[in-house]
Amino acid sequence: MTVGRHEDDGDADRAESFGEMLLGGLLDHVHRLPPDRIGPALADAVARMGGREVRILLQDYGQRNLVPLAGDGLEDGDAVPIDGTEAGRCFLTSRAVEVPVADGVRVHAPLLDGGDQAGVLAVTLDAVDDDVRRLLRRLAALAAATLQTKNGYTDLFFRARRGEPMSVAAEIQWSLLPPLAMRMSRVAVAGVLEPAYDVAGDSFDYALNGDVLHLAMIDAMGHGLDAATMATVAIGAYRHARRISVELSEIYLFMDRAVAEQFAPDHFVTAQMLRLDTGTGLLQWVNAGHPAPLLIRDHRVVRRLNSPTTLPVGFGGDQPRVSEVALEPGDRILCFTDGLIEEHESGEEEFGEDQLIDWVNQLDRADREVHAVARDLSHTLKRARGEATSDDSTLLLIEWRG
Known part of the structure; x- marks a missing residue:
């Protein structure tokens, strides 16, 4: 419906347009819908704008496939590989992909919530114009936010x-992890854990508080439930210290005390805590037994961010020294646990940091989003290690956009 004006006072006509009616109808009722009705409600909204063959495709935990969400009005079927498909291209680029088909146009729209790429909304329409694109983009954004909320x-x-x-x-x-990716105007973050379905001691966390991005990566010793329990305590202590706004070096002391009080003296957690001022690009960090992060500039590793280290968390190390570096717009920081570089077959050499750097230089050559680079890097490194994952291996990629 075209927006008009009142003749008496010149105020904009508040009559509901088709797009407002469609989105408003969802917004008015979505808070009361049970989780299993979100997909059908979205399919109904798409049908009202002439769409059909609706699929909600969610990223699997291994970050290899997009799997269909089941529900009335939604198309079922096999999972869609992320690599080499139109839906996967939409997912990796965070941009809509349109494909002509026999009965119209197949549109893939990214499901974005806070920069986290949850998956893809795929629909078929007779034709597509800018009005349809705008409405579909907003439907996808509403769907992504609703799925995130109802997920709890x-x-x-x-x-x-x-x-x-x-x-x-x-x-x-x-259950401990924040969203795997976050993309804001000044900063972007993406993380990957392997093996996705059997990870135990590795974890990471981040929070954007005003202009300051806080990050931590940990690796609890051992495997199985003992390691997962230790990681839970370490991340809980990190969040507590971060939320009461203690200094970066003191966060280590909070985590160290929490682990030492709950576990035997020979139990420990390696950790790395970072703090990025997104206004100035000043990066500060503390290292407690992790490999040094890598600074990537113009798509190449330019240096290791070596720094004084302290003992792993739980061993009662001294209050650590804080290191810092001034980033340039577009710089990326790669943090990783030792499982990424120490993997080797019996009697063979370790994969090693030099090989890691070679692969980073090969894979980070184009202007791609950090979540696509992090995923590609993790999967490529796993193949280069002969698909071996005897230890958890985690990477965290941060970009300062300036």
Whole structure:
């Protein structure tokens, strides 16, 4: 409906347009919908704008496939590989992809919430113009935000994303994690954990508080539930210290005390804590037993961010020294756990940091989003290691956009 004006006062006509009616109808009722009705409600909205063959495709935990969400009005079928498909291209670029088909146009729209790429909304329409693109983009954004909100009330979306049986330790770790990706105007973050369905001691966390991005990566010793439990305590202590705004070096002391009080003297957690001022690009960090992060500039590793280290968390090390570096716009920082470089077959050499750097230089050559680079890097490194994952291996990629 075209927006007009009142003749008496010149105020804009508040009559509802088609797009407002469609989105408003969802917004008015979505808070009352049970999680299993979100997909059907979206399919109904798409049908009202002339769309059909609706699929909601969610990223699996291994970050290899897009799996369909089941529901009335939604197309079912096999999972779609992320690599080499139109839906995967939409997912990796965070941009809509349109494909002519026999009966119209197949549109893939990214499901974006806070910069986290949850998956893809795929629909078929007779034709597409700018009005349709705008409305579909807004429907996808509403769907992504709603799925994120309802995820806290259900196992439905978790089950859809799980492509393999998952260990109890991995269940604990995934429940600890923030979204795997965040993309804001000044900063972007993306993380990957391997093996996705059996990870135990590795974890990471981040929070954007005003202009300051806080990050931590940890690796609890051992495997299985013991490691997952230790990681839970370490991340909990990190969040507590971060939220009461203690200094970066003191965060280590909070984590160290929490682990030491709960576990035997020979138990420990390696850790790395970072603080990025997104206004100035000043990066500060503390290292407690992790490999040094890598600074990537103009798509190449230019240096290791070596720094004084302290003992792993739980061993009662001294208050650590804080290191810092001034980033340039577009710089990326790669943090990783030792499982990424120490993997080797019996009697063979370790994969090593030099090989890691070679692969980073090959894979980070184009202007791609950090979540696509992090995913590609993790999977490529796993193949280069002969698909071996005897230890958890985690990477965290941060970009300062300036």
